[in-house]
Amino acid sequence: MTKPLRIGVAGLGSVGAALVRLLQRRRADLRARTGRDITIVGVSARSRRERGLDLGGARFYDDPAALAASSEIDLFVELIGGADGAAYDAARAALSRGVPLVTANKAMLAAHGLELGRLAESHGAPLAFEAAVAGGIPIIKTLREGLAGNAVRRVSGILNGTCNYILSRMETEGLPFEACLADAQRLGYAEADPTFDIGGFDTAHKLAILASLAFGAKIDVGAISIEGIQSITLADLAAADELGYRIKLLGVAERSEKGIEQRVHPTMVAKAAPLAQTMGVHNAITIDGDAIGALTLVGPGAGGDATASAVAADICDIARGDVAPAFGRPIDALEEAERVPMQRHEGGYYVRLAVVERPGSVATISTRMAEQRISIEAIMQKGKAKGVTANEVVPVVLLTHATTETAIREALALAVADGAVRETPQVIRIERD
Amino acid sequence: MTKPLRIGVAGLGSVGAALVRLLQRRRADLRARTGRDITIVGVSARSRRERGLDLGGARFYDDPAALAASSEIDLFVELIGGADGAAYDAARAALSRGVPLVTANKAMLAAHGLELGRLAESHGAPLAFEAAVAGGIPIIKTLREGLAGNAVRRVSGILNGTCNYILSRMETEGLPFEACLADAQRLGYAEADPTFDIGGFDTAHKLAILASLAFGAKIDVGAISIEGIQSITLADLAAADELGYRIKLLGVAERSEKGIEQRVHPTMVAKAAPLAQTMGVHNAITIDGDAIGALTLVGPGAGGDATASAVAADICDIARGDVAPAFGRPIDALEEAERVPMQRHEGGYYVRLAVVERPGSVATISTRMAEQRISIEAIMQKGKAKGVTANEVVPVVLLTHATTETAIREALALAVADGAVRETPQVIRIERD
Numbered sequence: 001m002t003k004p005l006r007i008g009v010a011g012l013g014s015v016g017a018a019l020v021r022l023l024q025r026r027r028a029d030l031r032a033r034t035g036r037d038i039t040i041v042g043v044s045a046r047s048r049r050e051r052g053l054d055l056g057g058a059r060f061y062d063d064p065a066a067l068a069a070s071s072e073i074d075l076f077v078e079l080i081g082g083a084d085g086a087a088y089d090a091a092r093a094a095l096s097r098g099v100p101l102v103t104a105n106k107a108m109l110a111a112h113g114l115e116l117g118r119l120a121e122s123h124g125a126p127l128a129f130e131a132a133v134a135g136g137i138p139i140i141k142t143l144r145e146g147l148a149g150n151a152v153r154r155v156s157g158i159l160n161g162t163c164n165y166i167l168s169r170m171e172t173e174g175l176p177f178e179a180c181l182a183d184a185q186r187l188g189y190a191e192a193d194p195t196f197d198i199g200g201f202d203t204a205h206k207l208a209i210l211a212s213l214a215f216g217a218k219i220d221v222g223a224i225s226i227e228g229i230q231s232i233t234l235a236d237l238a239a240a241d242e243l244g245y246r247i248k249l250l251g252v253a254e255r256s257e258k259g260i261e262q263r264v265h266p267t268m269v270a271k272a273a274p275l276a277q278t279m280g281v282h283n284a285i286t287i288d289g290d291a292i293g294a295l296t297l298v299g300p301g302a303g304g305d306a307t308a309s310a311v312a313a314d315i316c317d318i319a320r321g322d323v324a325p326a327f328g329r330p331i332d333a334l335e336e337a338e339r340v341p342m343q344r345h346e347g348g349y350y351v352r353l354a355v356v357e358r359p360g361s362v363a364t365i366s367t368r369m370a371e372q373r374i375s376i377e378a379i380m381q382k383g384k385a386k387g388v389t390a391n392e393v394v395p396v397v398l399l400t401h402a403t404t405e406t407a408i409r410e411a412l413a414l415a416v417a418d419g420a421v422r423e424t425p426q427v428i429r430i431e432r433d
Numbered sequence: 434m435t436k437p438l439r440i441g442v443a444g445l446g447s448v449g450a451a452l453v454r455l456l457q458r459r460r461a462d463l464r465a466r467t468g469r470d471i472t473i474v475g476v477s478a479r480s481r482r483e484r485g486l487d488l489g490g491a492r493f494y495d496d497p498a499a500l501a502a503s504s505e506i507d508l509f510v511e512l513i514g515g516a517d518g519a520a521y522d523a524a525r526a527a528l529s530r531g532v533p534l535v536t537a538n539k540a541m542l543a544a545h546g547l548e549l550g551r552l553a554e555s556h557g558a559p560l561a562f563e564a565a566v567a568g569g570i571p572i573i574k575t576l577r578e579g580l581a582g583n584a585v586r587r588v589s590g591i592l593n594g595t596c597n598y599i600l601s602r603m604e605t606e607g608l609p610f611e612a613c614l615a616d617a618q619r620l621g622y623a624e625a626d627p628t629f630d631i632g633g634f635d636t637a638h639k640l641a642i643l644a645s646l647a648f649g650a651k652i653d654v655g656a657i658s659i660e661g662i663q664s665i666t667l668a669d670l671a672a673a674d675e676l677g678y679r680i681k682l683l684g685v686a687e688r689s690e691k692g693i694e695q696r697v698h699p700t701m702v703a704k705a706a707p708l709a710q711t712m713g714v715h716n717a718i719t720i721d722g723d724a725i726g727a728l729t730l731v732g733p734g735a736g737g738d739a740t741a742s743a744v745a746a747d748i749c750d751i752a753r754g755d756v757a758p759a760f761g762r763p764i765d766a767l768e769e770a771e772r773v774p775m776q777r778h779e780g781g782y783y784v785r786l787a788v789v790e791r792p793g794s795v796a797t798i799s800t801r802m803a804e805q806r807i808s809i810e811a812i813m814q815k816g817k818a819k820g821v822t823a824n825e826v827v828p829v830v831l832l833t834h835a836t837t838e839t840a841i842r843e844a845l846a847l848a849v850a851d852g853a854v855r856e857t858p859q860v861i862r863i864e865r866d
Contacts, residue, residue: 022582022724029649032762033581130579136725138579145755146563146571148466149455149745216462274731277710291455291742292569295732298707300725309724312582322578322755329465 004037005319006072010064010090011079012045012053014304015104015131015311019077020053022308023315030312034319042067044090068094075100075318077311083107091116098123102314104131104307110205110221113212114334117326127326128314133206134159134283136306137299138313143213143287144328150289152214156252156431157285158278159206161301162190162197163229163249167266168279171237171246177230189281189302199228200249200264207251211262212327214287215255217337219327220262225342227265236352236426239380239397240268243350246276250431259338261345268350268430274298275431345405348377348430351412354393354423355381362396364420371414372407374400393422399430437470438752439505443497443523444512445478445486447737448537448564448744452510453486455741456748463745467752475500477523501527508533508751510744516540524549531556535747537564537740543638543654546645547767550759560759561747566639567592567716569739570732571746576646576720577761583722585647589685589864590718591711592639594734595623595630596662596682600699601712604670604679610663622714622735632661633682633697640684644695645760647720648688650770652760653695658775660698669785669859672813672830673701676783679709683864692771694778701783701863707731708864778838781810781863784845787826787856788814795829797853804847805840807833826855832863 007023009016023030023038030038043055044064061067068076068090076094078101080087087105091112094101096119103109109116109132120127130140134157143152158164166180181198184190196202208221229249240247245268253262269276274296278284283301288294300306317324327334355361362381369376378399400408408427415421440456442449456463456471463471476488477497494500501509501523509527511534513520520538524545527534529552536542542549542565553560563573567590576585591597599613614631617623629635641654662682673680678701686695702709707729711717716734721727733739750757760767788794795814802809811832833841841860848854 018724025723026582026584029584029762030581032649032766033758035763137728138575141574141579142571145750146574146746147742148463148749149459149742151459151462216465272712274707274710277707279705289742290458291451291738291745293733293736293739295570295730297728297730299728303726305724306726309580309582309722312724313579316581317578320756322757323753324755325466329462330468333465 002036004039006039006041006074007077007315008042008067008070008073009040009077009079010044010067011081012043012051013079015307016045016079017051017053018304018308019079019311020055022312024054026312030316034316036319038315038319041072042070064090065093068099069097073099075102075315077315078103078105081105081107083111088112092119095119095123095125095127098125100126100318102128102311102318104129104311106132106205106209110208110219113209113219114331117331120326121331126318126323128318129209130314131307131310133209134285135299135301135303136309137283137285137297137301138310139210139285139297140213141313142297143210144324147287147289147292147295148328150291152255152287152289154252154254154288155210155214155285156250156275157210158248158275158283159203159251159285159301160197160249161281161283162194163203164278165189165281166198167229167232167247167249170232170234171241174234176234177232198230200226203249203251203264207253207262207264210285211253211260212334214253215260215335215337216329216333217260217335220337220339223260223339224262224264229266231426232266235395236428239352240350242380243378243399244271245269245430246271247428248275250275252431256340258344259340261340263342263345266428268428343406345429346402348402348432349400349408350428350430351398351400351408352426353396353398353421355396356420356422357392357394361420364418365415368411368415368418372403372411374403374407374411377401435469437472439472439474439507440510440748441475441500441503441506442473442510442512443477443500444514445476445484446512448740449512450484450486451737451741452744453488455745457487459745463749467749469752471748471752474505475503497523498526501532502530506532508535508748510748511536511538514538514540516544521545525552528552528556528558528560531558533559533751535561535744535751537562537744539565539638539642543641543652546642546652547764550764553759554764559751559756561751562642563747564740564743566642567718568734568736569742570716570718570730570734571743572643572718572730573646574746575730576643577757580720580722580725580728581761583724585688585720585722587685587687587721588643588647588718589683589708590643591681591708591716592636592684592718592734593630593682594714594716595627597711598622598714599631600662600665600680600682603665603667604674607667609667610665631663633659636682636684636697640686640695640697643718644686644693645767647686648693648768648770649762649766650693650768653770653772656693656772657695657697662699664859665699668828669861672785673783675813676811676832677704678702678863679704680861681708683708685864689773691777692773694773696775696778699861701861776837776839778862779835781835781865782833782841783861783863784831784833784841785859786829786831786854788829788854789852790825790827794853797851798848801844801848801851805836805844807836807840807844810834
């Protein structure tokens with residue numbers, strides 16, 4: 001048997017604690033799988049408080065970077081979080097000493113992934129981050145290895161369980177956004193400041209990592225157009241249901257001759273699609289590749305045990321000497337892809353309008369659409385309450401065939417300027433195959 | 434750059450041809466991923482007929498074993514098929530010379546997987562078979578590596594696209610089994626002799642491989658209880674729909690203190706479960722692990738391109754020196770698990786009975802159930818046509834709470850013997866969480 005793999009773990013929150021327990025519980029099986037004992041020899045955390053964990057003889061480090069730089073460890077696990085600061089310092093300390101790094105830190109990878117990848121390469125140290133995207137779902141390995149023979153055309157996914165929980169409950173129980181968000185906070189799914197989740201930023205970090213792996217391109221989080229779910233109303237969910245869709249917050253990255261388009265926004269997904277059927281806190285990712293067609297993975301996107309499962313998989317790979325490049329190819333082989341901005345996005349649109357109830361309103365809207373060569377697939381006017389008098393508004397929902405973001409925005413702005421539409425129109429992109 | 438990886442491909446059917454094209458199309462990307470050129474230097478097929486493939490300077494071998502034993506190749510791809518004969522001879526020829534083997538041959542692995550694994554180990558040659566189960570879906574890698582930190586409790590899957598196509602069309606279009614089978618044959622989904630698919634044997638081969646990887650146990654295809662879909666009627670599908678289920682042919686392997694239970698049979702799956710939502714020729718597998726919870730993969734389970742995607746992934750792993758043991762652990766570490774026979778299966782049951790229309794029939798059935806301590810969850814008596822006279826039969830559907838296979842079979846046999854039930858009862862197991 002090869003000598004033991006000595007691990008340092010920085011961060012003993014829910015994931016760190018679950019990892020400690022997992023490595024103990026699965027010790028014999030992990031030894032059988034990797035041919036070595038995997039032992040935690042050092043830990044670091046913000047405090048030394050009792051956590052009910054059996055840390056054996058592991059030495060406690062107040063400074064995670066000191067643990068990362070210690071000659072006692074063969075592998076460093078970073079579970080601190082945050083793009084910069086302690087996590088980033090410790091990550092660099094490990095890699096620059098040639099120590100393999102396993103991290104769950106999506107924010108750090110989105111911001112510094114390329115630099116860390118380069119550091120890993122130049123020091124011959126593996127860098128692995130299965131746990132950084134979609135919790136326990138092995139999506140990194142799937143893109144990096146399982147689909148290595150494919151030219152990937154699109155990656156689309158539900159990457160934030162908090163948003164999916166909120167949208168699922170709004171839809172199934174008819175509860176308003178605020179009530180569902182409050183419940184998510186009470187259940188520990190959402191932070192006290194939920195902006196990072198519901199604003200789509202967490203999804204964007206994860207999407208940037210997936211796009212890099214999928215397309216062999218440099219991480220480019222700045223290229224992502226980001227919209228959150230705050231504007232989604234029960235009226236939208238009801239209309240979606242009637243039209244055969246569900247509304248999901250998706251991260252979508254697409255490759256075309258134009259370049260790479262990356263976007264995070266609420267999306268109309270046909271009910272039959274696996275992504276539409278993913279409810280609650282689960283995550284799901286669909287990958288479209290030229291050889292495989294469509295592959296979907298569905299599972300827990302967060303939680304201590306599920307995320308520790310992903311960390312453990314990375315540790316096993318390194319323990320048995322697997323040497324896949326962090327982003328599937330050497331950093332220098334990653335492409336600097338052309339950004340396709342959101343204005344050039346092409347697709348179908350769902351539009352909900354507060355139409356002024358007077359003769360000619362709908363004709364005006366139709367004309368503005370026609371001027372932009374937008375073809376309307378469906379129009380739905382409902383809930384026109386009795387007693388609506390002239391110049392009150394009625395809700396109208398439109399679905400368009402494929403058009404561009406620029407065209408739809410222009411048509412709607414003009415319809416508003418014409419006085420045919422009051423309030424800002426609700427615009428939700430439709431994801432089709 | 435490391436020296437090129439020279440490949441021999443035996444079998445130029447739809448998968449072999451797709452692989453040849455994939456390796457050409459993705460040449461540059463595969464080089465970036467693995468650091469080497471991947472070149473086909475030898476091929477073997479039943480005939481030398483023109484296939485419209487650019488085989489470059491590859492040498493043609495009439496005998497696949499001669500190709501496998503050639504010193505010109507660094508890796509042998511077996512796409513011949515069949516448990517024995519040419520495929521098996523060639524596989525052994527490669528491994529016993531220390532040449533890595535990539536195979537899509539589930540029948541061979543189910544029959545000889547352990548022996549081939551041992552041969553691979555003793556000669557230090559990788560053995561990889563991602564393409565053997567569920568086509569393009571990277572389920573082997575997921576079990577072997579992605580979920581390495583988990584104690585897997587259950588693997589359940591739709592592993593045969595032909596059966597799922599037939600059941601999906603029966604359900605959605607109300608067409609009888611024979612018509613759907615004929616269409617499947619016309620579309621090339623089913624063989625002229627469809628027994629291997631619809632009888633559940635193909636699913637069993639795949640299940641045996643998955644169970645070995647999931648539980649770290651020796652392949653034991655003889656332990657599998659196998660039922661096909663031939664007995665499923667439109668009446669069953671309609672009753673399932675009404676009760677909130679879909680009927681799927683599942684392969685299920687479960688680990689408990691008793692041992693390992695492996696079974697293939699038509700199954701009632703709750704509509705909300707990802708497996709129930711998998712329609713048409715797609716495959717899907719759900720894995721229940723102690724750390725991750727439930728993970729589901731959905732994708733194409735067959736087809737030349739999708740299967741070639743899986744073969745290419747294995748080739749890439751080997752090209753870059755990945756060394757995972759074929760079954761996740763050394764062969765000698767694989768457990769000889771206790772078989773849990775079908776009679777000891779515990780679960781809920783769907784039962785459709787032709788009940789003799791006379792006073793006391795239902796009471797007799799209820800009594801026989803009660804004697805076996807079977808608790809009835811739901812009972813549905815429908816379609817009692819007008820004009821039914823004494824001693825005609827009416828269809829009755831029962832759902833039971835968890836019981837054992839022995840108990841339900843005994844209760845039904847006695848009810849038939851009592852004269853309360855005519856014809857053989859239809860019994861379908863319910864899969865619950």
